[in-house]
Amino acid sequence: MITIKEVARHAGVSMSTVSYVLSGKRTISEETKRRVEQSIVTLGYHPNAGARALASNRSQVLGLVVPLRSGVNMPVIMQFVASIVASAREHDYDVLLLTKEAGPGEAHRVTARSMTDAVIVMDVESDDPRIPELRTVDAPVVLLGMPDDHEGLSCVDLDFATAGRQMAGHLADLGHHSIALIGSPPAVYERGTSYAARLLAGFRGETTKRSLQASVHPCEPGYDSVAACLDEVLAPGRGTTGLVVHNEAILGTLLLELRRRSLDVPGDLSVITLCPDDVAENLPVPLTSIAVPAQELGTIAVEMVMARLTQEHAPEVRLLQPRLTDRGSTAAH
Amino acid sequence: MITIKEVARHAGVSMSTVSYVLSGKRTISEETKRRVEQSIVTLGYHPNAGARALASNRSQVLGLVVPLRSGVNMPVIMQFVASIVASAREHDYDVLLLTKEAGPGEAHRVTARSMTDAVIVMDVESDDPRIPELRTVDAPVVLLGMPDDHEGLSCVDLDFATAGRQMAGHLADLGHHSIALIGSPPAVYERGTSYAARLLAGFRGETTKRSLQASVHPCEPGYDSVAACLDEVLAPGRGTTGLVVHNEAILGTLLLELRRRSLDVPGDLSVITLCPDDVAENLPVPLTSIAVPAQELGTIAVEMVMARLTQEHAPEVRLLQPRLTDRGSTAAH
DNA sequence: TATTGTTCTGGGAGCGCTCCCATTCCGCCG
DNA sequence: CGGCGGAATGGGAGCGCTCCCAGAACAATA
Numbered sequence: 163m164i165t166i167k168e169v170a171r172h173a174g175v176s177m178s179t180v181s182y183v184l185s186g187k188r189t190i191s192e193e194t195k196r197r198v199e200q201s202i203v204t205l206g207y208h209p210n211a212g213a214r215a216l217a218s219n220r221s222q223v224l225g226l227v228v229p230l231r232s233g234v235n236m237p238v239i240m241q242f243v244a245s246i247v248a249s250a251r252e253h254d255y256d257v258l259l260l261t262k263e264a265g266p267g268e269a270h271r272v273t274a275r276s277m278t279d280a281v282i283v284m285d286v287e288s289d290d291p292r293i294p295e296l297r298t299v300d301a302p303v304v305l306l307g308m309p310d311d312h313e314g315l316s317c318v319d320l321d322f323a324t325a326g327r328q329m330a331g332h333l334a335d336l337g338h339h340s341i342a343l344i345g346s347p348p349a350v351y352e353r354g355t356s357y358a359a360r361l362l363a364g365f366r367g368e369t370t371k372r373s374l375q376a377s378v379h380p381c382e383p384g385y386d387s388v389a390a391c392l393d394e395v396l397a398p399g400r401g402t403t404g405l406v407v408h409n410e411a412i413l414g415t416l417l418l419e420l421r422r423r424s425l426d427v428p429g430d431l432s433v434i435t436l437c438p439d440d441v442a443e444n445l446p447v448p449l450t451s452i453a454v455p456a457q458e459l460g461t462i463a464v465e466m467v468m469a470r471l472t473q474e475h476a477p478e479v480r481l482l483q484p485r486l487t488d489r490g491s492t493a494a495h
Numbered sequence: 496m497i498t499i500k501e502v503a504r505h506a507g508v509s510m511s512t513v514s515y516v517l518s519g520k521r522t523i524s525e526e527t528k529r530r531v532e533q534s535i536v537t538l539g540y541h542p543n544a545g546a547r548a549l550a551s552n553r554s555q556v557l558g559l560v561v562p563l564r565s566g567v568n569m570p571v572i573m574q575f576v577a578s579i580v581a582s583a584r585e586h587d588y589d590v591l592l593l594t595k596e597a598g599p600g601e602a603h604r605v606t607a608r609s610m611t612d613a614v615i616v617m618d619v620e621s622d623d624p625r626i627p628e629l630r631t632v633d634a635p636v637v638l639l640g641m642p643d644d645h646e647g648l649s650c651v652d653l654d655f656a657t658a659g660r661q662m663a664g665h666l667a668d669l670g671h672h673s674i675a676l677i678g679s680p681p682a683v684y685e686r687g688t689s690y691a692a693r694l695l696a697g698f699r700g701e702t703t704k705r706s707l708q709a710s711v712h713p714c715e716p717g718y719d720s721v722a723a724c725l726d727e728v729l730a731p732g733r734g735t736t737g738l739v740v741h742n743e744a745i746l747g748t749l750l751l752e753l754r755r756r757s758l759d760v761p762g763d764l765s766v767i768t769l770c771p772d773d774v775a776e777n778l779p780v781p782l783t784s785i786a787v788p789a790q791e792l793g794t795i796a797v798e799m800v801m802a803r804l805t806q807e808h809a810p811e812v813r814l815l816q817p818r819l820t821d822r823g824s825t826a827a828h
Numbered sequence: 829t830a831t832t833g834t835t836c837t838g839g840g841a842g843c844g845c846t847c848c849c850a851t852t853c854c855g856c857c858g
Numbered sequence: 859c860g861g862c863g864g865a866a867t868g869g870g871a872g873c874g875c876t877c878c879c880a881g882a883a884c885a886a887t888a
Contacts, residue, residue: 166876191837212547212549212874230580237565239569259589261581276496418755511869522865550844
């Protein structure tokens with residue numbers, strides 16, 4: 163293993179000079195810098211992460227707690243992860259993978275051992291049992307999601323309440339009077355998942371405010387439950403003309419089933435949803451939707467970590483405003 | 496930060512004794528061990544990973560290169576990742592997340608810096624451009640997948656050739672004479688993805704050997720391409736009575752479309768596929784399938800890493816034998 | 829010329845561990 | 859009684875780096 167000492171000897175400078183060339187923490191003459199860099203390449207030197215961490219008290223590693231149980235919407239999770247890893251690398255950070263399933267305490271373990279300088283936690287629920295544990299972590303913690311009690315913790319999330327309002331409002335603007343929200347499986351609501359509840363609240367607020375007929379239908383994935391759900395929604399008496407869908411997993415099935423029933427979108431039924439843009443674009447019928455800005459949320463989470471790491475930046479909460487893209491699946495009624 | 500020195504003082508022993516209690520690398524009297532452990536708890540001591548890595552030349556971290564581009568089958572990827580992380584933790588290892596998209600050289604970077612003791616690489620293709628790079632990594636490398644040239648690298652994978660043979664054979668055994676393989680998108684074959692090619696080869700070998708009529712149809716995801724593909728497969732002249740599907744993404748759509756065409760499975764058409772068991776079970780029609788043993792493959796990959804890390808175990812190749820589960824979607828013809 | 833400021837570099841302590849090289853204290857044998 | 863083997867522990871060098879504390883060289887100013 164080539165050490166900084168050997169690089170120093172080869173370049174005819176001191177260890178500290180090599181170190182400073184590497185870190186840029188003090189000015190080095192062009193000439194010296196060139197010589198050092200040349201030696202580094204010639205010898206094939208790579209700094210030892212452990213030694214660096216020990217001396218500088220910085221691991222340059224970020225902990226990331228990911229839900230890996232199947233049942234969660236994996237493609238979206240992966241978009242988050244991908245964007246977090248990419249952003250972290252831009253700040254010269256690596257990412258240590260922790261799983262939600264391994265239990266709480268993982269975040270605590272890795273920070274207590276100085277394996278990571280900060281932790282990002284995904285899939286945080288309203289009343290997440292991990293919150294108390296996370297407060298004891300002696301390093302910046304950033305949550306993707308919004309627990310009810312987030313005192314002392316940074317949070318980033320989409321503004322789901324506004325999203326719910328916007329989707330209902332969009333249909334109302336088009337003249338619909340009776341609309342339905344097809345939501346996540348009942349279990350999601352029962353678990354008190356923050357985003358589902360907030361979207362629902364926004365939806366309810368808007369439909370009340372604008373005096374719309376509105377019904378809400380949690381829906382399991384799977385062909386049969388989607389069909390059953392549609393039976394309910396489209397029951398003769400109801401006169402539903404607009405659908406707000408907050409359940410990415412069933413979108414494909416739902417649209418196929420509508421086609422099977424010879425219902426045209428948006429001719430017979432307007433449909434608006436909340437999902438990643440690429441999903442909305444690639445469905446049998448492209449859907450007007452509010453984007454899940456996974457990429458942006460991931461980037462912001464990393465920025466928040468860096469802010470708290472470099473400055474004494476206090477924890478903050480950021481709710482991204484929803485962005486609605488019209489893809490023609492909603493029409494005037 | 497509590498150090499080993501403070502623990503030693505508190506317990507009235509030397510640093511080395513504390514270290515040995517922690518590592519178990521030499522016998523310590525019950526009495527002393529108890530006192531040390533008590534002090535550790537009382538003081539809230541946590542070993543510093545950087546110092547440990549520096550002194551022991553072991554990071555206790557595994558690099559894992561994951562494909563994060565959407566388009567890959569994320570749920571399956573995540574099963575791998577989950578099982579790898581869980582297995583790694585059982586060996587007291589953590590996992591550093593690297594992305595395929597960040598390019599090759601990531602594996603090299605993290606090992607050269609002693610951030611990781613070994614690397615597992617997922618989604619390896621036949622003629623993977625990363626292979627040469629990986630050979631230069633100065634640490635054990637384990638591949639999930641089977642590149643053509645894997646000299647010096649450990650590999651684990653499902654035996655896709657046998658799987659292809661088994662699925663064709665299963666239909667042949669049931670008396671089918673004309674069957675079709677609905678495969679991955681053309682791009683996957685063009686990319687030379689190892690598993691797709693091997694399954695295809697096994698399928699072709701078996702159909703030839705048993706003199707079956709066989710056609711092969713790469714298929715894009717999306718409703719329209721699935722429908723188009725079925726048009727081809729079910730073209731009147733062909734007389735296809737059995738389907739081998741090697742494309743998890745389209746399974747749901749395919750079955751719905753068959754239902755739409757009033758084709759019964761397995762009455763009119765036998766269908767067999769290769770996918771994770773939980774997917775096969777939860778389709779509109781449960782499918783007879785060969786399992787993708789993601790969990791097992793992940794565990795084995797970690798075991799191989801550990802073997803190479805603890806013993807001077809040489810690189811090895813392991814192909815898991817396929818396991819076929821009959822769920823009644825294939826019938827005699 | 830002496831003083832001060834500026835720019836660049838060197839020396840090396842110390843980060844918290846691991847593990848090699850002792851040392852101490854037994855009981856037991858010859 | 860001396861010597862010896864085994865069991866339990868202590869001491870501390872050294873892992874590769876960072877960053878504080880100086881010092882050297884030179885230019886500008888008094």
